[in-house]
Amino acid sequence: MLPALVLIHGGEHSADCWDLTVAELHRQAPGLPVLAVDLPGHGATPGELATVTVADWVRSTVAQIEAAGLDEVILVGHSLAGLTVPGVAATLGSPRVREMIFAACSVPVQGRAIVDTLSGPLAWYVRRAVRLGKPPATTPNLVAAWLFCNGMTRAQRRFALSRIHPESPSVIVEPADRSDLPDDIPRTWIMTLRDRPLSVRAQYRSIAALGGVRTLIPVDTCHDLMISEPALLATILIERCRLAGRARSARQARR
Structure with missing residues (x-):
């Protein structure tokens, strides 16, 4: 039996950023359980963005996993979900979480914040917004296109920019x-x-901060790989599910 995939979006995104990848997952592996969650303050999940915490995101994700009736899962996080995935894994525990997959994630050193990991234009933009105490807002389309969409087709770019939150x-x-x-x-x-x-x-700095990464899978694409390379990403995720399923079968056979 294969574990379910739980897809956790990153910053300025919601569950709908995974739509193209979810469609590919259903096409390539019909019957594989897939859950794309909306974190509080995003999409269909209510929440106050001005005061939300990572713990709120973790609790909501766990609640959505339980509501979906999922037992064994593989957690897949993108970008800012580098904060959420470890908390969900810790809450559910190793008997239920078969693997954590970090896709282009930002993971700060223990005790440090995401803002400490950023560099370049994005660091300037985020630090300025935090310093000025700006309310939650979306990145302007021109900036979002530069950050997230380089190398995308025109249709993919339209899709991505229509899903910035x-x-x-x-x-x-x-x-x-x-x-x-x-x-x-x-x-x-x-x-x-x-x-x-x-x-x-x-x-690589985030990998070092996280520690314990056993498998590194390079993909020649931009930040929003779930939009730019949905078929390839789906293939990768399905293979991780199959490897986890075979590992479980092997453990059971040894008992």
Whole structure:
């Protein structure tokens, strides 16, 4: 039996950013359970973005997993979900979480914040917004296109920009706490090689901060790989599910 896929969106996105990848998952692996969650303050899940915390996002994700009746899962996080995935894994525990997959994620050093990991134009933009105490807002389309959509087709770019949402400034400055994250949950990293907000160097820093990454999968694309390369991403995720299923079968056979 294959574990279910739980897709957790990043900053300024919601569950609908996964739509193209979810369609590919259903096409390539009919019957594979897939849940794309909306974090509080995004999409269909209510929440106050000005005051939301990572713990709120973790609790909501766990509640959506339980409501969907999912037992064993693979958690897939994108970008800012580098904060959410460890908390969900710690809450559900290693018996239920078969793997954590970090796709172009930002993971701060333990006790530091996302804002400390940023560099370049994005760092300036975020720090300025936090310093001025600006309310949650969306990145202007021109900036969002530069950050997230380089190399996309025109249709993909339209799709991506139609799914940009306001984001919380509070979680950007919230210190990360992974002290309760189990060591025995496998960790895989999907590295986006043409990523503008999170360069390859920045992603390697996040990998070092997270620790324990066993598998590195490079993809020659931009930050929003779930839109630019949905078929390839679906293929990668299905293979991770199959590997997890075979590993479970092998463990059962040894008992």
